[in-house]
Amino acid sequence: MISFDNVSKRYPGGHDGISNITLQIDPGEMVFLTGHSGAGKSTMLRLIALLERSTRGQLRVGGRNLTRLQRNQIPYHRREVGMIFQDHRLLYDRTVFDNVAMPLIVAGLGHNEVSRRVRAALDKVGLLKRERAYPVTLSGGEQQRVGIARAVVSKPPVVLADEPTGNLDAGLSQEIMTLFESFNRVGVTLLIATHDLELIRRLGKRTLVLSGGKLIQDHKSVYPNA
Amino acid sequence: MRETNARKSSAKLSSRRQINPRIWLTRHLQVALSSLGRIVRTPFASLMTMAVIGIALALPSALHLVLHNVQTLSGSWDGAATISVYMKATVTDEETAELANKLSLDNRVSAASVIARHQALEEFRQLSGFSEILNTLEENPLPAVVVVKPNENQSNPQQAQALADKLGSMDGVEFAQLDLQWVTRFHAIAKIAERVVWVVASLLGLAVILVIVNTIRLEIQNRHAEIEISKLIGATDSFIRRPFLYSGFWYGLFGSLISWLLVTLSLWLLDAPVARLAGLYQSKFELSGMELSTLSLLLACGTALGLAGSWIAVGRHLNSIEPN
Secondary structure (H helix, E strand, C coil): CEEEEEEEEECCCCCEEEEEEEEEECCCCEEEEEECCCCCHHHHHHHHCCCCCCCEEEEEECCEEHHHCCHHHHHHHHCCEEEECCCCCCCCCCCHHHHHHHHHHHCCCCHHHHHHHHHHHHHHCCCHHHCCCCHHHCCHHHHHHHHHHHHHCCCCCEEEEECCCCCCCHHHHHHHHHHHHHHHHCCCEEEEECCCHHHHHHHCCEEEEEECCEEEEEECCCCCCC | CCCCCCCCCCCCCCCCCCCCHHHHHHHHHHHHHHHHHHHHHCHHHHHHHHHHHHHHHHHHHHHHHHHHHHHHHHHHHHCCCCEEEEECCCCCHHHHHHHHHHHHHCCCEEEEEEECHHHHHHHHHHHHCCHHHHHHCCCCCCCCEEEEEECHHHCCHHHHHHHHHHHHCCCCEEEEEECCHHHHHHHHHHHHHHHHHHHHHHHHHHHHHHHHHHHHHHHHHHCHHHHHHHHHCCCCHHHHHHHHHHHHHHHHHHHHHHHHHHHHHHHHHHHHHHHHHHHHCCCCCCCCCCCHHHHHHHHHHHHHHHHHHHHHHHHHHCCCCCCC
8 A cells, every 4th residue: 555665755955854765554554653753754654645755766655656746636645645643733713523524625525425424533533522612622632533533534545643642641542542443444554653662562563663764673463464 | 434445455546536516616605705704704904905905996997987078078079070261351241151152062061151240249249248348349350250060071180170271271261270179189188198097007906916915915824724734635726725816806806896986986076066067168068977887897807906916925825835
């Protein structure tokens, strides 16, 4: 589903985000990405979502060659990749419902379809009762769940999460991971950047370890068929 | 509940890009209304912007209207061009009548009438108010006049002038004067005024665009987060542009409506004094207001300027906002 072939990202000024990364993530895999701050975790996610372009190598997502994708095709690529952020990136002047509906409206879906899908996504993350609420009235964990609902509402085949549990306590982190596992069970490919090693160990999924922009370890899943 | 749509089997991504026209239209309507809503929610700031646009558009519209009125007024004089043929004092009334008869048979002339010397004096006595003084004169100082109305085929100024020159050189004629001259001069002045209206309109149109560019630029800054997130979740450039283009459209439309109001109000204020002035000239002239075609042109120009301004602002500022 996602393949890196000798991919490098060098920022203007000579700093390397990642260098010579080669790896393959199969459809339906749930993979953790870990490493110190500045190891290149975010850069990898940003390259996959085409928030940045790689400077060298071939990067493919779902058969689409991102290296050669034209600028006007980028929006259509991003619709296929759900993104979840540590700081949620919600719009605070819009209700929970409107925040989650954004990807569907951008994709040009009709009103009934939007309502149906937004409610389904909110139901999934347990926030159906808060659809009329504004994000500021929600707790950190709830806001993160709104962000997750927005990322999955358009049913993208790939979901990327950048430190999704960074600000949450252990209990809430576990809840979020349980959600991710349930998406993974229906076939969504997930790539989760985190440095919560305890969580990674508990779930026993495939884990990529980055250091200084290089892939230094690729632990296969402890439970291969999970 | 999320359906398990055999996603594992099809790893290939698809780009769904079909557009349902009904949904597309609904979306446009929603965006148009939400842009309008944004304008209404900040009434003071919005009204200021619209008033500036309104005033900027009102000036050229008013000038155009004045010019239009003046041209209608002068248009009614064009056909009435006449040549006054002043006879020499030695020519008798009979000879003058004979000349008039002869002239009225000329195919370049549609009518020739005589104002005999005593008629001229009588008219002058009545209109000038110098009757007392005129009574003291021993003899009538006024010449007889043959008023010649050129035929329709002689109505352009050059032909009429040629005819006047011809008449002026006839026996017994002191001189012939074409009354059209001032009309042609007036037309030349009107042409210049027209040019001035265009120059003023262009400059103020530019001002309207700049006002809108600035307004939309501020709006883009205020909605920075929204634009960034929209780009993150795959909004196309046109999707992001749309609300701002509608804002520009509304500003232009309401601005031109304000300018129409201003012009109409000014006309209403001018109406009574103009009627009084026209009355002094025994004219039934009335100021004509903005016609429907002019109003639609004004509205079209206003919205076009609004769209142009927002297009420039969006083009300059949207690309600089990229998600990070």
